[in-house]
Amino acid sequence: KAGVTQTPRYLIKTRGQQVTLSCSPISGHRSVSWYQQTPGQGLQFLFEYFSETQRNKGNFPGRFSGRQFSNSRSEMNVSTLELGDSALYLCASSLFGTSGHNEQFFGPGTRLTVL
Amino acid sequence: DQQVKQNSPSLSVQEGRISILNCDYTNSMFDYFLWYKKYPAEGPTFLISISSIKDKNEDGRFTVFLNKSAKHLSLHIVPSQPGDSAVYFCAASALGGSNYKLTFGKGTLLTVNP
Numbered sequence: 080k081a082g083v084t085q086t087p088r089y090l091i092k093t094r095g096q097q098v099t100l101s102c103s104p105i106s107g108h109r110s111v112s113w114y115q116q117t118p119g120q121g122l123q124f125l126f127e128y129f130s131e132t133q134r135n136k137g138n139f140p141g142r143f144s145g146r147q148f149s150n151s152r153s154e155m156n157v158s159t160l161e162l163g164d165s166a167l168y169l170c171a172s173s174l175f176g177t178s179g180h181n182e183q184f185f186g187p188g189t190r191l192t193v194l
Numbered sequence: 195d196q197q198v199k200q201n202s203p204s205l206s207v208q209e210g211r212i213s214i215l216n217c218d219y220t221n222s223m224f225d226y227f228l229w230y231k232k233y234p235a236e237g238p239t240f241l242i243s244i245s246s247i248k249d250k251n252e253d254g255r256f257t258v259f260l261n262k263s264a265k266h267l268s269l270h271i272v273p274s275q276p277g278d279s280a281v282y283f284c285a286a287s288a289l290g291g292s293n294y295k296l297t298f299g300k301g302t303l304l305t306v307n308p
Contacts, residue, residue, distance in 0.1 A: 083237070112296070121200075121300030122238070122283060135295045169237050182228070183296060185237030 081106065083172050083186035091192045097158040100189045104151050104172030110134075111153040112183060113145060116167040125168075128153055157191075165193045197221045198286050200299035208307055213271040215302050217284030220265065224286040224297075229258060229269050232281045232301070241282075242269070274306045 084103045092098050104111050113125040124137035128147035145155045151172075157164055167190050171183035199218045207213045217227075225246040230238035244251040244258045244267065251258050257270045271278055284299040 114298075119300075122285075122298040124295050124297070127295060137295070171237075182240045182243070185230075185239065187235070187237050 083170055083184055085168075085170050085186040085189050087189060088187065089190045089192075091194060092160050093194050094160055094162060096160050097156065098160060098191060100155045100157075100168055100170075100191075102153045102155070102170030102172075102186060104153070104170075105184055108172035108174055108184070109151055110173045110175060111147055111151065112171045112173075113153070113155050114169040114171065115139075116169055116188070117165075122169065125155070160193045162193050165191060167191075196300075197224075198284055198297050198299040200282075200284055200302050202302050203300070204303040204305070206305045206307060207274050209276055210273045213269075213274045213278065213304055213306065215269040215271075215282050215284075215304065217267045217269075217299055218265060219267075219286050221286070221288070221297075222265070223288040226287050227258070227260060227267050228285045228287075228296070229256075230283045230285060230298075231278075232283060238283055271304075274304075276306045276308050279304055279306045 086101045110129045112127040114122045116122050125139055126145050127135045131147045142158045147153045167188045169185050169188045171185045173183045197220050228243040229241040231241050232238040242253050242256050242258050244260050249260050260267045281301045281303050283301045285296045287296050
């Protein structure tokens, strides 16, 4: 079974621009969660989508948004990029989502650098 | 408000010895705990988990201990191998309410020296 894939793997943007990251979950998984990883903060939860609906959201500003398509693929968008948005963005998929105890499988991440 | 804390940013051990990684949590609603391992340039991979109805779970060289009264869990790796060198994240979740997302600690970098 193919794992979670994320595209692109690396991205360089400048302040003020916007960016869209893509995540394809494991086949059959209906939940996709997004996390931001920075050296000082560890993994911070952004949001979770399940069956095309945002089911949970972390404490990030509205510049961070996402969506999920009917095939469970998900995109994350960051508008008006700031230097502090430079991070590794990780996507994770699971069968039932973060509600209920089931394992999340992570993709390799997208390394975003904002100049 | 950091609900899952890994107070040791790094740990160095000799090959063959025991590695003990610690994790504390503050939210009493957490009832499921997981450990993930992360190598550079890769996403975290699931290692082992434990439900709050247990106090120990073992999988090969990896054992997780849970002390609910102290709100503390630990991951033991015996014997440690150089390939275990990675960042280890502790995570917690709870059924229901607003706590059902996975909450991660900041990670501990384990270095196993040959």
